Amino acid sequence: MDKNQLYRSLPKVDVLLADEAIQPLCETYNRETVMEAIHDALDDVRDLIAGCEDEAAIEEAIRQLPDQVKAKTEALQKTHMRPVINGTGTILHTNLGRAPVSRAHMERLTELVSGYSNLEYDLEAGKRGERYDHFSDLLCKLTGAEAAMAVNNNAAAVMLILSSLAKGGEVIVSRGELVEIGGKFRIPDVMEQSGATLVEVGTTNKTHYEDYENAITEETRAILKVHTSNYRIVGFTESVGMEELKRLADAHGLPLIEDLGSGALVDLEKYGLSYEPTVQASIAHGADVVCFSGDKLLGGPQAGIIVGKKQYIDQMKKNQLTRALRIDKFTAGALELTLRDYISEEQAIQNVPVLHMITRTLEDVTAQAEELCATIQAAGVPGQIQTEPCQSQIGGGSLPLEEIPSRAVTIKREDIPAEALEKKLLSLPVPIVPRVTSDRVWLDVRTIERKQHALIAEELQTL
Numbered sequence: 001m002d003k004n005q006l007y008r009s010l011p012k013v014d015v016l017l018a019d020e021a022i023q024p025l026c027e028t029y030n031r032e033t034v035m036e037a038i039h040d041a042l043d044d045v046r047d048l049i050a051g052c053e054d055e056a057a058i059e060e061a062i063r064q065l066p067d068q069v070k071a072k073t074e075a076l077q078k079t080h081m082r083p084v085i086n087g088t089g090t091i092l093h094t095n096l097g098r099a100p101v102s103r104a105h106m107e108r109l110t111e112l113v114s115g116y117s118n119l120e121y122d123l124e125a126g127k128r129g130e131r132y133d134h135f136s137d138l139l140c141k142l143t144g145a146e147a148a149m150a151v152n153n154n155a156a157a158v159m160l161i162l163s164s165l166a167k168g169g170e171v172i173v174s175r176g177e178l179v180e181i182g183g184k185f186r187i188p189d190v191m192e193q194s195g196a197t198l199v200e201v202g203t204t205n206k207t208h209y210e211d212y213e214n215a216i217t218e219e220t221r222a223i224l225k226v227h228t229s230n231y232r233i234v235g236f237t238e239s240v241g242m243e244e245l246k247r248l249a250d251a252h253g254l255p256l257i258e259d260l261g262s263g264a265l266v267d268l269e270k271y272g273l274s275y276e277p278t279v280q281a282s283i284a285h286g287a288d289v290v291c292f293s294g295d296k297l298l299g300g301p302q303a304g305i306i307v308g309k310k311q312y313i314d315q316m317k318k319n320q321l322t323r324a325l326r327i328d329k330f331t332a333g334a335l336e337l338t339l340r341d342y343i344s345e346e347q348a349i350q351n352v353p354v355l356h357m358i359t360r361t362l363e364d365v366t367a368q369a370e371e372l373c374a375t376i377q378a379a380g381v382p383g384q385i386q387t388e389p390c391q392s393q394i395g396g397g398s399l400p401l402e403e404i405p406s407r408a409v410t411i412k413r414e415d416i417p418a419e420a421l422e423k424k425l426l427s428l429p430v431p432i433v434p435r436v437t438s439d440r441v442w443l444d445v446r447t448i449e450r451k452q453h454a455l456i457a458e459e460l461q462t463l
């Protein structure tokens with residue numbers, strides 16, 4: 001085989017560029033991207049010539065060049081961040097973007113962010129306003145608090161609160177509440193970063209009123225209660241409730257802070273879930289400052305929402321950190337739209353995707369699983385395909401023990417082990433993220449929309 005002859009037979013770049021299959025790509029995309037794809041494809045073939053002794057295979061690769069260029073151009077234009085189908089049944093899946101935001105809201109948000117808006121402009125006064133103005137009154141109305149603001153996420157909220165109210169002083173926290181949340185958020189570390197000193201009291205399972213009382217010194221700046229949102233301590237346990245802590249805090253003129261984490265505005269017990277403290281309850285029990293995530297049970301954009309006494313919120317607004325942690329216009333807009341849904345609980349359950357998914361009935365998901373199963377079978381997808389009962393989870397470090405009865409479509413292929421099938425699902429154009437157990441892949445329909453069924457069937461057909 002004459003390799004030099006093969007190298008010489010490679011088409012020149014401008015010849016490829018003029019190819020009738022490639023030229024239109026320059027119009028659809030742009031010349032620069034197509035050129036990059038051409039160089040890439042030619043490099044591949046040169047590598048093949050260098051390392052392969054099969055002349056027929058090399059000639060075939062040369063014939064395939066235009067197709068390769070097209071595929072590479074398309075790949076170069078594809079965004080790295082893409083939609084996926086969540087078949088895991090985990091509603092707040094942090095790796096999959098936590099809370100999905102309602103489509104209707106996104107349409108209205110497009111209007112707000114693709115042009116100019118009154119983000120920080122008070123239209124009545126004709127002068128500078130605050131980016132919190134769009135949602136702070138609403139938050140106060142919904143939670144009973146005096147004032148409100150929001151920052152980048154709840155980790156930032158905790159940091160800002162501690163830095164504003166307790167820098168250089170001590171903050172008392174129960175040992176049973178020294179939470180670690182995924183992604184390296186640990187209460188002791190955040191405390192250190194904020195410049196406040198952590199004073200741990202009690203033990204892992206029991207903390208008493210006197211433990212807090214005995215820890216108060218001249219240096220104490222605040223009492224912090226952290227909701228153990230992602231774990232539960234059960235058995236021989238005791239913790240001090242908010243009302244009691246409020247009594248102690250007031251007696252010493254200290255602010256009582258509560259990090260609620262998941263931050264529900266709707267009492268989920270009504271919908272069959274375990275008790276999860278609401279923001280309203282925390283304020284009613286006397287918390288001076290409460291913080292929670294925007295994209296956990298609230299079901300809005302990523303944000304750290306802070307509500308509480310006006311004097312403390314004002315202190316935080318003046319903190320230099322606020323400028324570094326501030327929310328952008330996307331968040332401010334999405335937060336207002338989400339909170340407006342909460343004016344009516346019924347509307348919130350319907351419009352906020354997270355609440356809708358949590359409260360879907362077993363009958364509803366069972367019917368949907370049958371529909372998805374039938375659609376997949378009708379498409380002639382090979383394998384053993386059936387519906388089976390399963391358990392959905394809330395996820396996102398909220399209600400860790402909660403399992404919601406649900407229904408899944410399961411797929412078993414004799415010729416492909418479940419783990420390999422999972423890999424294939426993840427490499428589809430619109431990746432499908434399943435759960436894998438009992439040698440099957442599971443698609444829990446609680447986190448799947450009915451309008452995705454046709455796409456799922458179409459994609460599974462190609463496997």
Ligand SMILES: *Cc1c(COP(=O)(O)O)cnc(C)c1O
Pocket residue numbers: 153154155156158179181185226227228229230259260261262292293294303304396397
């Ligand atoms: C989730 C959580 C946080 C961190 O919130 P992010 O919005 O993810 O930054 C902090 N504290 C508690 C108790 C949480 O549950």
